[in-house]
Amino acid sequence: MKVKIFIEYWVKKEKRAMFFQLIPQLKEYHEDKWNINDFEIFEGTEQKNLFVEEFHIDNEEQYHEIKDDRLQENDPFFSTMHECIKGGKEKVNIWAFRKVDEM
Secondary structure, X not given: OOEEEEEEEEEOHHHHHHHHHXXXXXXXXXXXHHOOOOOEEEXXXXXXXXXXXXXXXXXXXXXXXXXXXXXXXXXXXXXXXHHHEOOHHHHOEEXXXXXXXXX
């Protein structure tokens, strides 16, 4: 059963340019490591610097693996990303949802 993932966080305004430079690598990371081909990232229209990543995965087990992966401290790429986020990795919200008719 497909699971939709949302990853939400605020980017520090002084790190906005750096964050935008990381987006292509972030997309490539998801494609290479998790075989995610529908990765998209959105910015709030009324809340500048609020970002949400969105993509689908195959199951909840993969969700937990991705969540652990994104919140680890020793990965150089995600450590750099966490520097861009207000409050660091502790303020990265990761949620999984499934369609109601698939429950």
